[in-house]
Amino acid sequence: MKIKDLSVLSAVILIIVMLVIPMPGWLLSVLILINITLALIVILVAMNTTEALEFAVFPSLLLLLTLFRLGLNVSTTRSILSEGDAGVVIDTFGSFVIGDNPLVGFVIFLILIIIQFIVITKGSERVSEVSARFTLDAMPGKQMSIDADLNSGLISEQQAKDRREKIEQEADFYGAMDGASKFVKGDAIAGIVIVIINIIFGLIIGVAQMGLSFGEASNQFLRLTVGDGLVSQIPALLISTATGIVVTRVASEGNLGTDITKQLLRFPKLLYVAAFTIFMFGLTPINFGLTSVIAGFLVFGGYQLSKKQTEEDPVEWPEEEEMEKQDMSSPDNIIQMISNDPIEFEFGYALIPLADANQGGDLLDRVVMIRRQLALELGMVIPVVRIRDNIQLNPNEYSLKVKGNEVAKGEVYLDHYMAMMPGIEEEDLDGIDTTEPAFGLPAKWIAENLKDEAEMMGATVVDPPSVVSTHITEIIKQYAHELLGREETKQLIDHLKESNPILVEEVTPEPLSIGDVQKVLAKLLREQVSIRNLPVIFETLADFGKMTNDTDLLGEYARQALSSQISNQYINDEQMIKVITISGQVEKLIADHVQQTEHGSYLSLDPESQQKIIQSIHQEVEKLSLQEATPIILCSPAVRMYVKQLIERFLPQVVVLSYNELEPAIEVQSVGVVNV
Template structure:
């Protein structure tokens, strides 16, 4: 029973929040149509005044504009409420105004008689002044601030989005925090845009107040003289006082809400509300208070001046300044003592070390000289962070796993234009870049040279030139590949990430791969690790593929192959090992291996081994597991010649060998010819045609 009551109360609260807005709109529109008795008018006018005071106080205590994001809608509702009250009160004044000053309620009577002393001329002047203050000063200023704020906020959105992306790419924030910040940026733009439009409501309300007052005075004279037989002077006095009271009771809340709008749009977002900001900044300097007190004191000594007022305020300001000065002195003395106390505490606690003293090394990082800082600083228009993020995404799509975040920092020990790339704190690549120049890379066959500073492409070692911006189009027309400094560094990072892919794949990345597959095919990975194979063995298999630049996108085939062959190895009394599983996995990925080097081709033009050399290599590897120095030198020399012949013919440098020789030859040749691939006969699909176009150890 209690749970049912709790559920009903929760649903009731939800429905009350859901229906609050529509009910409020219906009530506001109803007040414009249905006649209200004077007592209800008093209650509604009192509620309108209290609502305006609440809005002002909420605006005063907000720390940033988005803390009161509903303000434009609240402003609209408050304006509609005032206008509906004006319509309702006008109806009552014109219908019952001849009965006396309280015919429209006590609130209007109080504002028409007590606040202006029953003098309709004074009331008229006060009303017009309030309208001028609201319309020309507060509303116009707040509207202009909202308009400029909306424009600047929209202009700053791309920079803020890039800053969020840079922090996300550098690992300073997570995806959830980045999403939250992006939403705040969008909400801020929408808020200022809404405030720009909502300020027009207040301006229109002020104009409507003037028109309503004029209409009510004229209408009152017509009704009083024509319908109730009142004299012209009596009708003018009665209806004008009631109209002024009605106008004042509406304009005072309007002035308060306009002030709240100015407070919201004119404040600067900090961790303090507007009162703390004003008090902390206006009264923070005692010298300002001393000088102000001195000026007031001098003015108070002038004859015929109000000495008591000037000298009293000068004394108050001087005492306040002295109190602030003494407080600041105490704070400075405490701050001076704090370093000594901290040093003493550090001396007593420095004896014991803790795990907090251990600094972990970033897996992948980039260090730049100070001239390259603009390339990685989004505030200076640097695009390298965005490019690194894009290449990480492209790398994940091509290779099959998400590489670690590239942590970027400046290093003053480097030369100004140098950079270096580190893997687990160890340098794996370095180069130099010129932020204000373009790198023109010579792909070969350039006939027309351009003027520039000779250098080398840091990623691939190709001859290149650093050229000025004016020579860029000429270099492109001559056949050079022209890129900017940020692209040079990003390309170098991407090249090294592919070279060291096996080292970038850790156990955490392997587990994340399994979790990713498990969401789509849970049965495939169920009990796969550690029941079928250990996580360490799976990692070594994947690293073996990545070491020869074989993508691991097809994790489904890799897992199915391992799951198929592990029971066979166990049945034969063996232990599943990456050395045994890797050839089987490569065989299952045969089509992907062939497509990687022979995309769209059915005929495979490859390098082959001379049969006698093939037998010699098989005997050497089976007996000693390695090649003799003389044999190794011969194989390397002839392989390089065969690779050059392949590249001259436009064919890929792929060596096709028997399955028992593939692993050993691949490890040997990869150290000397890293851009060459070694495939086994068993890895070639049966529907492809093999044509040997170059032979190692003889002529074809």
């Protein structure tokens, strides 16, 4: 059993012992201080949670702390009534509050008990009860919402399961808090009863048994009773307040302190109004100097907050010359609010210098160059990259989104360099361990003074803007097929029509629609095949479009027509391509399980055979990766499409080519065979 578990069990046993066995004064003092410390920790934790479920153990902890406090009450009462002493802590608290006037001190103590019982405890109990009721009432609606999102495909099965579990946990938590708050109320009542018992029986014991005068007995036992009540009620007050904080906490991204300061001081100009009001109070008999000082602090605070808000306002840098001032009251602006940008690059506030030209940032210029480079490589117009800061991200973090969905994240340190170290021992170079975001290589963020040392060790050292630019480039390449929609396809067709009008007329709108052409082009881009040679692709579509409208099959014909381009894409310096071939047995197995339908063809292979083929390919790919070569599978044209469909989900980085996609003059070296 762990030490933590033993400590909790020991604490519970100690509480039971306290209820039966008398405790010496010094031990009671230690336990009282522990009780106050625990209560302080609980309220601090409650203030720093962002949602109630982060402190899910609170209901059980509340019961244990209440039992601990009642055990202390029993022990201190026993010591007060039997010995007339309960330790230095209780005596000090009582003497400090009562002072020279026992009656005034006792009245103050009663006020504290009234506040504890009527305001804090009753309020927490009511809030817990209402929260539990509303949480239970809302469960069916939340469950239906989850089912609707799942049926519409907005969330996965796992996400739905997680959300259902969270709803159940919330219901259990608020139900438990509703019951636990009753213990807090009972504890407050018990505290009042114990105080009355201590005073009445203390006077009786002091006069009848100890031979004290009534004045001496009332002074001694009143002091001890007030001290005992304070050391008991202060932790109870903290715990009751923590209960109220937890059950009234609305889920947010910050803790209570952050939310209060952020929302209370959200409108700095209102501090000027408050300052003026306080200043006007000074014109009355109220102290003018005091009101002036307070008003001055308010004005200074309002000025600083206004200045800070101006500096932290999110700034958006549209690429190139697309910054336009828009009237926020225009109805058209609502349409823009619900539309997603094709590509978005968001970053934390520490990366603002990366995009701010005034601070030497050249990210905007780099993005322009990326769009031009990819237009040449892919043959399509890359949409505008929307660049903006996002205070919700970590300071050094950035995020890439495609059509509103986050597809990649990364972290950059502007005062460091990234050193990629294949084959270099990590401990040989000091830095922050990381992974190169574009290709997943192990790397380190190193200080600028270690740059030369890292290069001498053979590491590739890259500056932060280049890391970000490379990541953006690779993500756009990876999701190019999603960025090419019908509108973008129409623009490409219109551009081709200027130079090849007859060719375009022969393809669209008959026999192929713009949507059919878009699917063919997207299929090529999905497998990193450039569509820049659009005339060749349209020649193929014109030849085969009249025979079939299966866009997958048309994509295969287009790949064969682009054989020279594809061959040059994967050929090495030795004018050779290393490939993994598919055995005849496997090709026959795949071909025999291709099902033809009116909507196209698909592979209908049993899961066991699929697993064997994928596992065999994976083994051969691992062998080829040792030679630092691009993993390429070569098979017959009849099964190429189905092989790619089979492994795309598990081995997306593997290239699948057919014999018809390679030029006859190219030397092909087989380095492995896929068998089952």
